[in-house]
Amino acid sequence: MRKLKIAVQKSGRLHDDSMKILKEVGISIDNGRDQLKASAKNFPLEVFYLRNGDIPQYLVDGVVDAAIIGENILIENGNNISIVEKLGFSSCRVSVAIPKSETYSGIQDLNGKRIATSYPNTVTTFLKNNNLEAQLHIINGSVEIAPNIGLADAIVDIVSSGSTLFKNNLQEVEVLLQSEAVLAVSPKIYQEELDVLNKLQFRLQSVLKARKSRYVLLNAPNEKLEKIIQILPGVKSPTVLPLAESGWSSLHSVIDKNDFWEIIDELKIVGAEGILVCPIENMVL
Numbered sequence: 027m028r029k030l031k032i033a034v035q036k037s038g039r040l041h042d043d044s045m046k047i048l049k050e051v052g053i054s055i056d057n058g059r060d061q062l063k064a065s066a067k068n069f070p071l072e073v074f075y076l077r078n079g080d081i082p083q084y085l086v087d088g089v090v091d092a093a094i095i096g097e098n099i100l101i102e103n104g105n106n107i108s109i110v111e112k113l114g115f116s117s118c119r120v121s122v123a124i125p126k127s128e129t130y131s132g133i134q135d136l137n138g139k140r141i142a143t144s145y146p147n148t149v150t151t152f153l154k155n156n157n158l159e160a161q162l163h164i165i166n167g168s169v170e171i172a173p174n175i176g177l178a179d180a181i182v183d184i185v186s187s188g189s190t191l192f193k194n195n196l197q198e199v200e201v202l203l204q205s206e207a208v209l210a211v212s213p214k215i216y217q218e219e220l221d222v223l224n225k226l227q228f229r230l231q232s233v234l235k236a237r238k239s240r241y242v243l244l245n246a247p248n249e250k251l252e253k254i255i256q257i258l259p260g261v262k263s264p265t266v267l268p269l270a271e272s273g274w275s276s277l278h279s280v281i282d283k284n285d286f287w288e289i290i291d292e293l294k295i296v297g298a299e300g301i302l303v304c305p306i307e308n309m310v311l
């Protein structure tokens with residue numbers, strides 16, 4: 027089987043979580059320090075460690091078949107690159123920010139302004155869509171400093187917690203796009219590599235589903251079961267097993283992690299006892 031060539035950020039915000047998710051899908055990679063390329067021991071995969079910003083071009087050219095990359099970079103530089111899976115980490119947004127001291131009454135306020143950014147294509151599209159004109163200053167990092175040193179009136183940059191904006195006395199006024207890490211595929215991928223990619227994607231989906239879910243076990247008197255089952259939908263329907271103590275059962279089910287506390291509260295009210303909640307490693311549905 028031919029190997030799938032996948033690009034992963036060499037170092038930076040995406041690196042650790044990218045390696046972690048590959049490990050969670052059971053792929054073990056021989057990772058010598060400072061290696062730019064490494065092969066998986068137990069899966070037809072070759073990992074190329076590259077700069078996030080360089081990855082779209084490698085995908086366009088077919089130098090790599092796939093990549094784990096920030097969606098914002100694909101929007102900025104990735105013509106014709108498809109996203110096959112959103113990976114749920116490195117969530118952020120690309121936003122316009124202006125000094126806190128300035129009032130903002132709407133998008134028109136950006137007309138004629140000087141905007142500093144590392145994402146010129148994203149900003150140009152945004153300006154065009156809104157019939158605005160502005161002067162762009164393209165800088166590669168520390169964009170948030172630009173208004174404070176008189177280089178720009180506004181910036182467009184990544185925002186996550188908002189603490190960098192806060193520290194630089196800036197306020198977020200428009201969100202251009204939302205982003206997270208994604209699995210992207212080269213338009214030049216061959217069928218054999220695509221078959222490997224499909225296998226990888228299947229494994230990723232099972233890990234991502236599992237991350238969003240929790241396994242719940244509880245005990246309840248039989249007369250309370252009907253109400254409890256209504257609260258616990260489960261993958262199909264909850265498993266009910268008799269306990270050694272007569273008139274009691276054990277119920278097992280899968281719930282969405284986000285609904286966790288609400289469901290537990292409801293379960294307690296209708297008479298569930300000994301509730302256990304466990305993480306799930308994989309979910310193959």
Ligand SMILES: Nc1ncnc2c1ncn2[C@@H]1O[C@H](COP(=O)(O)OP(=O)(O)OP(=O)(O)O)[C@@H](O)[C@H]1O
Binds near residue numbers: 037040099184186187
């Ligand atoms: N503060 C943040 N919170 C969450 N995700 C972020 C944050 N900053 C960046 N990201 C996401 O992580 C990706 C990588 O960011 P990082 O700053 O590590 O690299 P970079 O400067 O874009 O690239 P390079 O690898 O070329 O140096 C970004 O494209 C974005 O999708």
Ligand SMILES: O=P(O)(O)OC[C@H]1O[C@H](OP(=O)(O)OP(=O)(O)O)[C@H](O)[C@@H]1O
Binds near residue numbers: 167168183187190
């Ligand atoms: O809203 P926050 O949580 O503060 O995150 C936003 C900051 O994070 C990123 O920078 P990073 O720390 O990656 O530094 P860099 O500019 O060197 O890439 C981004 O460029 C912002 O500056």
Ligand SMILES: [Mg+2]
Binds near residue numbers: 039
């Ligand atoms: Mg950064």
